[in-house]
Amino acid sequence: MSSTTIHRINLENPLTDTSSTAQTELPFTFQDVKSAIPAECFAPNVWRSLAYFFADTAIIVGLYAAAVYIDAWWFYPIFWFATGTMFWAFFVVGHDCGHGSFSRLKWLNNLIGHLTHIPILVPYHGWRISHRTHHQNTGNIDTDESWYPVTETQYKEMDWLGKLIRFDALLLAYPLYLFKRSPARPTASHFMPNNDLFRESETQDIITSTSLWLAMVGFLGYLGFTYGFLFLFKFYIVPYLIFVVWLDLVTYLHHTEADIPWYRGKDWYFLKGALSTIDRDYGIFNDIHHNIGTHVAHHIFIGIPHYHLKTATGAIKPVLGKYYRVSNVPIWKAFFTSQKECIFVPDSGTGVYYQSAKD
Template sequence: MPWYSKYFNNPPGRVLTLAVTLILGWPLYLAFNVSGRPYDRFACHYDPYGPIYSTRERLQIYISDVGIFAVTYLLYRVVLAKGLAWLLCIYGVPLLIVNGFLVLITYLQHTHPALPHYDSSEWDWLKGALATADRDYGMLNKVFHNITDTHVAHHLFSTMPHYHAMEATKAIKPILGEYYQFDGTPFYKAMWRETRECLYVEPDDGAPNKGVFWYRNKY
């Protein structure tokens, strides 16, 4: 772990970590691939020739970049007409909230004390697909089109339309049995618990398979 991590293993440090993650996590991921999979060179989601994309995807990134420039210019014109404060209230704050929930949902789907991690000697596609947890966000489940409480099904059937996800989840629960992970903890409590308890992974020396790792919270 980075040398400075232990200094954030306290309530103020966790609050700061959560704030930076929720506010800046998504733009940092897009611009600098922060927390993304490693590549052999710099990776940026706006770069059509970056290592993230294949040749057939480059045109789509060009089109996306043109759209981003167009929206940026439009927002500039709005600032001239309405002022920066108006734009921040009407556009900036809602954007931060959406980005924050996007990062939070992804974080909680893949971070839980009961979720194992595998090295190359133990990992296979099915184990990796099942290393996720469905969560309950209450009424927000419907707002987010149930991506919050049907993520296990999404991992198993990634091309399935979201409007079949609830049906699929009900079908796979009895088949997966104990391998289906669900946590009904309110998301705001789970967010704090996972930030406190899921700091790093280490090998489970007592397990018969040495390539299995579990979250730990002690330095």
């Protein structure tokens, strides 16, 4: 168990965790931001949410049908990229389930969450809970859960393999994260309940998702054994790897930019930390992956369904002013720039920014 205190916050009312001293640092309050958003943005429409789930399912099924029917090598690159992209869209639907913004029905959120996550080898409850920790601690160097910065000393102490995974092979890092967690945190598996990622009361949830994940792995093993590795490679492995690249790319860019501040100790609180993210434009993919790049509003209000995020963002921009971050830099340019410039943060201080290894 880590000695660092993980912040457990009621995300429906984050003000319960703010400090009165820190509150004066922003020229607006959580309630100011919330009041600017139309009330209907906070209400999920279960039929609309289900429509996105069934539409994504139909597209994925259609892509598989086309691949089987055409069965030509010239088509497979198209199939791989399109299917991997739709796997990512599927994940985003499950992401709403994990936040309770898919519907107000817990059983339905869990059902759709598993249906969207298990086929792409994500243990739904394990991910849901660790992702909750990320949202409760966003922008906190010591307690954030994903894509937080390492300190300069931690960077210098990392071995070559750690640096390779964190800074060079980061677009394929997600499967390893599920088994091992991120650097500078106690090792913990998303598949095992007995670690500091989870509460004891969540044990059964972890066992359920892990069991379903193992069943999916067994099914894939059966397909490979029955139809051969090439079959599995063509119809699952490559689309899965493209999904992993999408997941790592988008989540990395949510929180990695040279002008995003990171905080420590009492200087951090929920609203200020939630603003340590950035909106990005993915062009034609915005609608395909359900506007997950519209991320600032999502971090402040996890209960807003993805289809209301653009409206909510337009409403809060005048309130946030200079504290709202958005980038229209082409995605791959933004990625390579951040990969080069955003390496570590200073060992001490708060309100600090990424530095490059050459600084």
